[in-house]
Amino acid sequence: MKKIILFLCLCIFAKADFYDYSKLSISENEFKELLKISQDKKLYKNQIWANLLHFSNAKSEIINDGFFYSKERNLKSEFEASLYNFFIKKDIFKGQKEELNQKDSALIFTNDNDNLHFRCKFPKRSDFIIKALDIKPKEELECSDLNNFIDYINPKSISIVFPAAYLNSPASMFGHTFLLVNTNYNSRLLSFAINWAADADEKTENMLAFSFKGLFGGYVGKYSLKPYYDMLKTYKDSENRDLYEYDLDFSAEESKDLLKHLWEIKDSEAEYLFLNKNCSYNILWLLENTRPNINLRDKFFLTVAPSNTIQKINEAKLIKTYHYRASKLNTILNQAKDLNFADIKDAKSISKGTIEPKNHSYKTLALANNLSQYYTSKGKLSIDEYKDISHKISSELSLAKEEKLREIPKKTSIILANYPAKIGVFYNKNYLLNFRPAMHDIFESDVGFTKGSGISFFDTWLEYDKKIKLKNIDFINLTSLSDFNYINHSLSYMLKIAYENNFNASLYTGFSKINEYFLASLLVGASYDKRFNINLKSIMQFSLNASKISFIYDKKFIKNKEDKISLKIYQQLIKNTALSLEYQKILKSSEEFKIGFSYYF
Amino acid sequence: MKKILTSLALASVLSTAAFAGANTQTGCGLGTLVIKDPDSALLYALQATTNGTSGNQTFGITSGTLNCQETKFVKNEKAINFVNANLDALSNEAALGEGEYLDTLAELLNVEDSNKFKADLRANYLAIYNSSSVVGAEVLDRASTL
Numbered sequence: 001m002k003k004i005i006l007f008l009c010l011c012i013f014a015k016a017d018f019y020d021y022s023k024l025s026i027s028e029n030e031f032k033e034l035l036k037i038s039q040d041k042k043l044y045k046n047q048i049w050a051n052l053l054h055f056s057n058a059k060s061e062i063i064n065d066g067f068f069y070s071k072e073r074n075l076k077s078e079f080e081a082s083l084y085n086f087f088i089k090k091d092i093f094k095g096q097k098e099e100l101n102q103k104d105s106a107l108i109f110t111n112d113n114d115n116l117h118f119r120c121k122f123p124k125r126s127d128f129i130i131k132a133l134d135i136k137p138k139e140e141l142e143c144s145d146l147n148n149f150i151d152y153i154n155p156k157s158i159s160i161v162f163p164a165a166y167l168n169s170p171a172s173m174f175g176h177t178f179l180l181v182n183t184n185y186n187s188r189l190l191s192f193a194i195n196w197a198a199d200a201d202e203k204t205e206n207m208l209a210f211s212f213k214g215l216f217g218g219y220v221g222k223y224s225l226k227p228y229y230d231m232l233k234t235y236k237d238s239e240n241r242d243l244y245e246y247d248l249d250f251s252a253e254e255s256k257d258l259l260k261h262l263w264e265i266k267d268s269e270a271e272y273l274f275l276n277k278n279c280s281y282n283i284l285w286l287l288e289n290t291r292p293n294i295n296l297r298d299k300f301f302l303t304v305a306p307s308n309t310i311q312k313i314n315e316a317k318l319i320k321t322y323h324y325r326a327s328k329l330n331t332i333l334n335q336a337k338d339l340n341f342a343d344i345k346d347a348k349s350i351s352k353g354t355i356e357p358k359n360h361s362y363k364t365l366a367l368a369n370n371l372s373q374y375y376t377s378k379g380k381l382s383i384d385e386y387k388d389i390s391h392k393i394s395s396e397l398s399l400a401k402e403e404k405l406r407e408i409p410k411k412t413s414i415i416l417a418n419y420p421a422k423i424g425v426f427y428n429k430n431y432l433l434n435f436r437p438a439m440h441d442i443f444e445s446d447v448g449f450t451k452g453s454g455i456s457f458f459d460t461w462l463e464y465d466k467k468i469k470l471k472n473i474d475f476i477n478l479t480s481l482s483d484f485n486y487i488n489h490s491l492s493y494m495l496k497i498a499y500e501n502n503f504n505a506s507l508y509t510g511f512s513k514i515n516e517y518f519l520a521s522l523l524v525g526a527s528y529d530k531r532f533n534i535n536l537k538s539i540m541q542f543s544l545n546a547s548k549i550s551f552i553y554d555k556k557f558i559k560n561k562e563d564k565i566s567l568k569i570y571q572q573l574i575k576n577t578a579l580s581l582e583y584q585k586i587l588k589s590s591e592e593f594k595i596g597f598s599y600y601f
Numbered sequence: 602m603k604k605i606l607t608s609l610a611l612a613s614v615l616s617t618a619a620f621a622g623a624n625t626q627t628g629c630g631l632g633t634l635v636i637k638d639p640d641s642a643l644l645y646a647l648q649a650t651t652n653g654t655s656g657n658q659t660f661g662i663t664s665g666t667l668n669c670q671e672t673k674f675v676k677n678e679k680a681i682n683f684v685n686a687n688l689d690a691l692s693n694e695a696a697l698g699e700g701e702y703l704d705t706l707a708e709l710l711n712v713e714d715s716n717k718f719k720a721d722l723r724a725n726y727l728a729i730y731n732s733s734s735v736v737g738a739e740v741l742d743r744a745s746t747l
Contacts, residue, residue: 105661106682187705192662226663229687238635266660369693376634383632390631391733394696398726402698
């Protein structure tokens with residue numbers, strides 16, 4: 001025991017010696033007194049302080065040195081070191097400068113003199129110290145970099161943006177979110193986007209390594225900031241994803257606070273994990289540090305699905321309203337509704353430069369211009385061809401008689417979608433328990449989802465027949481049925497990897513026609529289930545709001561007697577609850593009738 | 602082994618091509634689009650999120666269309682950056698005589714009557730966008746003298 005006490009004393013001495021009080025703008029005694037008050041009040045245990053340091057499970061998630069002032073990097077040691085650095089004289093930094101690589105930035109930071117001071121680098125931590133100890137700093141600081149940054153952006157409000165899944169990529173249903181800092185301008189295009197992303201070089205890294213590291217660790221992520229119009233080029237125009245902009249209930253002062261915290265973590269890094277330490281998770285840190293006590297991060301189960309973060313933010317009453325921004329492809333499809341087949345055909349030819357734009361209507365040329373951009377972003381036209389064609393089209397368009405373009409209807413908010421995790425109880429003479437951590441399949445309600453797209457992980461069925469046994473588990477089930485039309489020629493596909501008595505897998509591809517009420521799909525594929533097989537699958541589905549009836553016919557060419565027909569009826573009760581009825585018959589063999597109730601969370 | 606195969610398959614389905622090559626055309630004229638590398642079309646089909654950021658750049662307000670030709674009349678940095686980055690959308694909307702990008706430009710230039718501004722841009726399209734190699738600075742200077 002004595003040894004421990006002695007050791008502790010030594011530690012304290014060692015620590016006390018570490019501080020050079022001559023650097024402070026207050027006396028040693030004043031500092032020690034403040035330190036004592038803060039320790040008596042246990043200020044370092046305050047949740048606000050823990051959030052500012054991104055502490056989770058007793059450890060900061062941030063891994064780079066520049067973020068910390070103490071060696072130990074715990075809440076207490078960081079508070080002490082922060083208090084010390086808070087009072088360091090600004091003269092200490094006079095003439096000092098740390099170089100930054102900022103060649104592509106619209107705003108250049110000098111990163112010198114008092115910009116290197118704790119209070120300029122960590123304005124929110126400083127605010128916390130000032131408020132908690134009820135003190136005033138002894139010296140005024142300029143903090144020119146921080147102030148220029150906030151002035152340049154001039155924040156007024158905050159929104160969070162969810163880009164919806166894009167065509168033929170159910171995996172993107174998992175999605176992405178980023179924040180918008182809205183400025184004093186009315187135009188949303190002039191907002192700035194705060195994005196958190198894995199720091200990886202897409203040009204040099206091997207694809208498999210990407211996947212593996214993304215899922216199991218190996219990348220770090222960091223924040224970036226760019227004009228929203230640049231983000232739109234990627235998400236709306238190139239990837240053809242609809243965007244939902246949710247306006248948050250943050251005042252101008254809170255928006256400024258959010259930027260101040262962004263300033264503190266701007267060059268910080270944290271571990272990237274696709275399922276739960278992803279873009280959306282790290283965006284939540286910014287929100288929690290803007291309005292303490294909203295605790296968003298602890299409301300998730302296993303995964304932090306980006307769409308689900310929007311739903312949880314809504315539950316915390318932070319969302320005021322939303323705006324829908326249609327993708328380039330949806331804009332094109334909407335414009336084409338006003339034209340007949342011959343006009344659409346002409347617009348396509350004009351957009352590819354095979355016929356001249358002269359003597360065509362305003363609406364035809366408007367469509368042609370969008371198509372030409374669309375084809376270029378898909379690599380079907382070269383940039384030089386595009387520039388030439390697009391300039392010709394616009395020149396003619398400016399002379400055509402003006403018509404009113406069709407407005408794009410607003411799509412249903414993703415907030416109304418069922419939550420991603422599901423637990424269900426079913427009965428088929430035995431009791432069945434169904435559990436799925438994420439996320440959606442095409443036989444469930446489409447409200448808030450992209451029709452025909454589904455992805456589920458680890459969909460697990462347990463059966464109780466005197467004892468509990470594993471019936472089957474679908475490791476991954478991926479469905480992408482996309483409407484085949486005059487512009488989009490993407491094939492539909494389905495992929496499943498599962499375990500049912502033994503390991504099995506299947507892959508299908510084919511064509512689909514989809515509208516608001518109806519879906520029809522014809523797919524051919526190959527499967528492996530003890531033996532290899534060639535299959536045909538057809539799906540017919542009728543839906544109205546959150547009700548659905550689906551017929552599925554599966555034909556196996558190598559082992560005929562296993563042809564299967566299924567009927568699935570799905571009825572949502574209230575949000576996050578649903579009744580299902582399923583009938584399945586394997587021809588010349590067994591049949592199963594199943595009824596159940598599911599709850600989404 | 603099965604487990605490994607499954608996780609590998611899952612991994613590739615989930616995030617293969619999470620960072621597959623999208624190619625942003627930078628420049629100061631028409632054609633500043635984001636183009637997907639056609640070679641990775643199959644990988645894109647499985648793409649999860651475009652989440653890649655690039656290397657060593659420290660935090661800043663990044664944009665791919667800085668360092669373009671200077672304007673003669675307009676001394677409005679935000680307007681210059683906006684026009685250079687969005688010349689394609691602006692060209693399209695100027696020809697239409699309407700749209701969000703034109704409204705934004707009108708706001709950046711403090712135009713009083715934005716409807717007249719849009720109509721003027723359309724009426725003068727051929728003069729403002731006089732060739733397919735026009736650059737942002739020229740467009741902005743001409744638009745500002747309407």
